[in-house]
Amino acid sequence: MPLDNAPDSKRKYNVVGTRPLRPDGIDKVTGRAKFGADATAPGQLVGRILRSPHAHAKIRSIDTSKAEKLAGVKAVITRDDFPDHTDGDSGLYDTMYNIMAREKALYEGHAVAAVAATTPAIARQALKLIKVDYEVLPHVTDVDDAMKSNAPVLNNKMFTDGVDPKPKKASNVARRFEFGHGDVEAGFKRADIIVERSFKTEATHQGYIEPHAALASMSPDGSAELWCCTQGHYMVRDVCARILGIDISRLRVTQSEIGGGFGGKTTVFIEPVALALSRKANRPVKVVMTRDEVFKATGPTSATSMDIKIGVTKDGLITAADGTFRYTGGPFAGCSPAEFGAMSAFAQFHLDNVRAIGYDVLCNRPKTISYRAPGAPMANFAVESVIEELAHKLGMAPIDFRIKNAAREGTRSSYGPVYGQIGLGATLEAAKNHPHFKAPLGPNQGRGMAAGFWFNFGGQSCVSLNIPIDGTITVSVGSPDIGGSRASMCMMVAEELGIGYDQVRAIIADTSSLGHNDVTDGSRTTFATGMACILAARDAIKKLCARAAATWGIPEDAVTWEKGYAKPAGANAGNFQPLSLKEIAAASPGTGGPIAGHHEYSADGAGVSFATHICDIEIDQETGASKIVRYTVIQDAGKAVHPSYVEGQFQGGAVQGIGWALNEEYIYGKDGRLQNAGFLDYRIPVCSDLPMIDTMILEIPNPGHPYGVRGVGETSIVPPLAAIANAVAAATGVRFTQLPMSPPRILKGIEDAKASGAKKAA
Amino acid sequence: MSGIKVNTKINGDPVEFMCEPDETLLDVLRNRLNLTGAKEGCSTGDCGACSVTVDGRLTCSCLVLGAEAEGHNIGTIEGMAHGEELHPLQKKFIEHAALQCGVCTPGFLIAAKSLLDKNPDPTETEIRFGLAGNLCRCTGYDKIVRAVQDAAKDMRKSNSRKGA
Incomplete structure (x- = not known):
């Protein structure tokens, strides 16, 4: 990035930092907004998918003949309809294998066939007529079991990467990662106190309220259109085209409004299936998942097993930190976020000696996919639980212990890079001074805290900005708007051009109308696509100034842009009446034609993000039921473009973390089948479970962005698991090392502690 | 059939x-x-x-x-809206940023209106239980509850004006 991108600390903002109404608000409160399942096409068919009832089974044969003969059935597809075009790309091959099983079904819910029919009832009936001959195989769903030498091996060509020498025996361990620096063993020798603990967490689902939906229309000539809800329609286009063996430019993907994603809509599931059905039937096909399918066949995050060991001196300095992080990835390599877990686990500390080892482990669960700060919350739960325990052993306030060991500018992070300007210390100090921190607690209540980290990401964005003759602005972006990003994009464009927010309109362009944009992940949209909007606006300003220069007959560099006007740069440039954006736009047909600004790039410089959370919890000692009574999120946003939506990200992430800590989990039976594939039994937090979620936005500018913006979407889910575990420990005197801390588990912990206390007393 | x-x-x-x-x-x-x-x-x-x-x-x-x-x-x-005029709940949901993705929003608005029709002056707890049948995964409910509180306040004001 050029140097002039560095934030100007003295800059006064007119639009950025205010709270205007979102441009898509009215559509979304009137039911007019079109989400994935809300589109229709003439002559459309209903697509449905047959799924494996087995956790692990060889598919000997699939007989579709009866289904094909059923009146109203227009297409039936299986693995045979997906010839391998992946050309040695193992990630793409796995994606294809995941959307339609090949030799084996690898988890309960794995797609094995699909039909397109004229009505839902006929489609359902057709699925029943498909005969799949399975040879059921032994399965494994638990991460520790999957790593045992006698575990059923999912892929007999899988030899662990990242170990030397490479193993000769196939296993479920796809890869070993190691991060860190210094000498951990020597560090532990210098420690006065060492705490060593093991932890387990269960898989959770992103839990977006909108199930996946796709409407595909593919012609026999290979051209295709696809409408779907996704976090990245360019990714959908590229992956679907490659799986189907067509040119990327022949497939146009339009993204619907998206009803939540949280990382879960960063890959394809039903989209290639809908296209393949449409190709075979030569009619549009709509596929909408049921909630049961969403739970069984789309991305949960990893279940984990972790060991943490941290040593400190008597005066509270950490001498060494060591962790092992085993994460389930589902049936394919490279899907678990074990690497991010190991990288992020100790990132909030200044450490001389640190080691983090991650294992990416295969098992018979759905293919793991990103979930908000993928991999970080579980690792943070384990590490920040041990930190709290160490503070108590030291007789030191946990907040002071954290401040003493906090990473700061110049710290070499546990995953390698040296930090620039970071906001961790500021969030910890703000927590210490927050009224919440000093408020009295009621009976059976405990307070906990934790600090968390997330990397943030930049990536590829392409933005086009058009100025019609009335001088209003249309900005076309390729990042789906999941949580109000259209508003932020308009705000940044208005800020740069020096015009009102109401003069700018943002649209999400389809894949044929704009260059590539990466998936919305890594909290990148406001940072990277936002910066592309700023740079596209600056490009337009150059052109606007050039038109003014031509009008005045002076050199282009003698014109400057200020508050929506082109002006002579100084007295030497000449004495001309400033020209407004509207005036230049109105004259544009005669001064050289339409005026547009563009920017396409791959953004670097996403600033890392830190947050500190404080949680008060009340535990019913008779039932183990818990209630969050107060919750505060303090996070560095760099610069909050639209503070209301920044707060919303803080609150939403915190509440997902609350669900993860207290209730949410994938429950598997001995048969390897998911036992709670619905919102009644997989219980996400509801309104009556929660208090207001207080927020505090800190603004420590990111040097890599012209306004100092940092991504804010993900960090907020990192600290809650540990903050809540620490609060539960304070309320009950019991340290819980397994998530979720559901009422039965808390009750058992309390009763076990009482029993062992009674034994000791006796 | x-x-x-x-x-x-x-x-x-x-x-x-x-x-x-x-x-x-x-x-x-x-x-x-x-x-x-x-x-x-x-x-x-x-x-x-x-x-x-x-x-x-x-x-x-x-x-x-x-x-x-x-x-x-x-x-x-x-x-829910009357012609160009949004219902106070619709307005307040936009003003308070009570929606992120917006897919749960129609359901929340219907549920919130149903609550306020029965109870024009609900406590925060009554709002939270009144909306407990609606899931939102984006917001953590904070801004939804505030929007409903604010809308209820406006509706009470305009009803009392009508009453007078």
């Missing part, structure tokens, strides 16, 4: 439709009447995204058969 003819009122307008015996009211609204504001999030009555009112009573339209709508008044999100 044989179609069933159903006569009903939707958002005050008389509507006649044909449906199969196994079609839910949600299916009918979305697929036959093109009223796609009600969303299908679960089809088991757990998420509230399909909330409508049946004779003024808050109902998950995925748990009612289309045929059961015969003779009843159905209220959907499409009928």
Whole structure:
């Protein structure tokens, strides 16, 4: 990035930092907004998918003949309809294998066939007529079991990467990662106190309220259109085209409004299936998942097993930190976020000696996919639980212990890079001074805290900005708007051009109308696509100034842009009446034609993000039921473009973390089948479970962005698991090392502690 | 299967439709009447995204058969605004940033209106329990509760003006 991108600390903002109404608000409160399942096409068919009832089974044969003969059935597809075009790309091959099983079904819910029919009832009936001959195989769903030498091996060509020498025996361990620096063993020798603990967490689902939906229309000539809800329609286009063996430019993907994603809509599931059905039937096909399918066949995050060991001196300095992080990835390599877990686990500390080892482990669960700060919350739960325990052993306030060991500018992070300007210390100090921190607690209540980290990401964005003759602005972006990003994009464009927010309109362009944009992940949209909007606006300003220069007959560099006007740069440039954006736009047909600004790039410089959370919890000692009574999120946003939506990200992430800590989990039976594939039994937090979620936005500018913006979407889910575990420990005197801390588990912990206390007393 | 003819009122307008015996009211609204504001999030009555009112009573339209709508008044999100004028709840949801992705929003608005129709001055706890049948995964509910509180306040003010 050029140097002039560095934030100007003295800059006064007119639009950025205010709270205007979102441009898509009215559509979304009137039911007019079109989400994935809300589109229709003439002559459309209903697509449905047959799924494996087995956790692990060889598919000997699939007989579709009866289904094909059923009146109203227009297409039936299986693995045979997906010839391998992946050309040695193992990630793409796995994606294809995941959307339609090949030799084996690898988890309960794995797609094995699909039909397109004229009505839902006929489609359902057709699925029943498909005969799949399975040879059921032994399965494994638990991460520790999957790593045992006698575990059923999912892929007999899988030899662990990242170990030397490479193993000769196939296993479920796809890869070993190691991060860190210094000498951990020597560090532990210098420690006065060492705490060593093991932890387990269960898989959770992103839990977006909108199930996946796709409407595909593919012609026999290979051209295709696809409408779907996704976090990245360019990714959908590229992956679907490659799986189907067509040119990327022949497939146009339009993204619907998206009803939540949280990382879960960063890959394809039903989209290639809908296209393949449409190709075979030569009619549009709509596929909408049921909630049961969403739970069984789309991305949960990893279940984990972790060991943490941290040593400190008597005066509270950490001498060494060591962790092992085993994460389930589902049936394919490279899907678990074990690497991010190991990288992020100790990132909030200044450490001389640190080691983090991650294992990416295969098992018979759905293919793991990103979930908000993928991999970080579980690792943070384990590490920040041990930190709290160490503070108590030291007789030191946990907040002071954290401040003493906090990473700061110049710290070499546990995953390698040296930090620039970071906001961790500021969030910890703000927590210490927050009224919440000093408020009295009621009976059976405990307070906990934790600090968390997330990397943030930049990536590829392409933005086009058009100025019609009335001088209003249309900005076309390729990042789906999941949580109000259209508003932020308009705000940044208005800020740069020096015009009102109401003069700018943002649209999400389809894949044929704009260059590539990466998936919305890594909290990148406001940072990277936002910066592309700023740079596209600056490009337009150059052109606007050039038109003014031509009008005045002076050199282009003698014109400057200020508050929506082109002006002579100084007295030497000449004495001309400033020209407004509207005036230049109105004259544009005669001064050289339409005026547009563009920017396409791959953004670097996403600033890392830190947050500190404080949680008060009340535990019913008779039932183990818990209630969050107060919750505060303090996070560095760099610069909050639209503070209301920044707060919303803080609150939403915190509440997902609350669900993860207290209730949410994938429950598997001995048969390897998911036992709670619905919102009644997989219980996400509801309104009556929660208090207001207080927020505090800190603004420590990111040097890599012209306004100092940092991504804010993900960090907020990192600290809650540990903050809540620490609060539960304070309320009950019991340290819980397994998530979720559901009422039965808390009750058992309390009763076990009482029993062992009674034994000791006796 | 044989179609069933159903006569009903939707958002005050008389509507006649044909449906199969196994079609839910949600299916009918979305697929036959093109009223796609009600969303299908679960089809088991757990998420509230399909909330409508049946004779003024808050109902998950995925748990009612289309045929059961015969003779009843159905209220959907499409009928909430009066012409250009948004309902106070709709306005406050936008003002308070009470929606992020917005897919749960129609259901929340129907549920919140149903709550305020019965209880114009609810406590925070009453709002939280009144909306406990609606899932939102984006917001953590904070801004939704505040929007409902603020809308209720405005509605009480305008009702008392009308009363005077």
